[in-house]
Amino acid sequence: MAVKENLIHLKNSLSSDITLVAVSKTKPNSMIMEAYDAGQRDFGENYVQELVDKQEQLPKDIHWHFIGHLQSNKVKYIVPFVYLIHGVDSVKLLLEINKQALKNNRIVNCLLQIYIAQEETKFGFSFEECEDFLNSEAFSQLKNIKILGFMGMASNTENEEQIRKEFRLLKDFAARSLIFNPSSLILSFGMSSDHKIAIEEGSTMIRIGSSIFGSRNYNT
Numbered sequence: 001m002a003v004k005e006n007l008i009h010l011k012n013s014l015s016s017d018i019t020l021v022a023v024s025k026t027k028p029n030s031m032i033m034e035a036y037d038a039g040q041r042d043f044g045e046n047y048v049q050e051l052v053d054k055q056e057q058l059p060k061d062i063h064w065h066f067i068g069h070l071q072s073n074k075v076k077y078i079v080p081f082v083y084l085i086h087g088v089d090s091v092k093l094l095l096e097i098n099k100q101a102l103k104n105n106r107i108v109n110c111l112l113q114i115y116i117a118q119e120e121t122k123f124g125f126s127f128e129e130c131e132d133f134l135n136s137e138a139f140s141q142l143k144n145i146k147i148l149g150f151m152g153m154a155s156n157t158e159n160e161e162q163i164r165k166e167f168r169l170l171k172d173f174a175a176r177s178l179i180f181n182p183s184s185l186i187l188s189f190g191m192s193s194d195h196k197i198a199i200e201e202g203s204t205m206i207r208i209g210s211s212i213f214g215s216r217n218y219n220t
């Protein structure tokens, strides 16, 4: 797989205000370094142990994004270095991130994951839960986390209108959330198959794996 060519081709198609997170889960360090040498610095992983190993072995100026489902008991392993946690899907998890961030004397950047897909299995807050939480006293007391925006995953479907509708709901919700400055709000949605629709619907950060590194051996 021509990682460098794939990356440059993709980069050239994006406007400069879109952040590209190269999703390197299951891929070897050698492939990450190909992308790194082509200028890529934002990488996404979704397994804690794999992320910790790669962070130890690879250049220290990489911005590591955790994009998977994070279990509370694993938070402590990534908090010392993680750049942005995308999939924060419960208050319990956020409390743990805040606690570990305090221990590490860090402010940890997070995105709240919102459930927008039709599938039953997806993690995330509903719009209503999220709104209640952002307005809560508990939220205002978390001093060692910074919520920079939202993350979502559309339904796994060929129906582009459905995908578009789901992204649009998330974008509209974010626009109504008063705690964010529109110019710094991060909206993380769009993957290899749907990033064009995502950008049309207001994504500011896309998470792309297979279009850069090739398909994975198993589905995650």
Ligand SMILES: *Cc1c(COP(=O)(O)O)cnc(C)c1O
Binding pocket: 023, 025, 046, 067, 068, 191, 192, 193, 207, 208, 209, 210, 211, 220
């Ligand atoms: C694997 C993964 C991606 C990238 O998926 P591709 O289809 O390979 O681009 C994006 N986001 C999350 C949360 C993922 O787990």
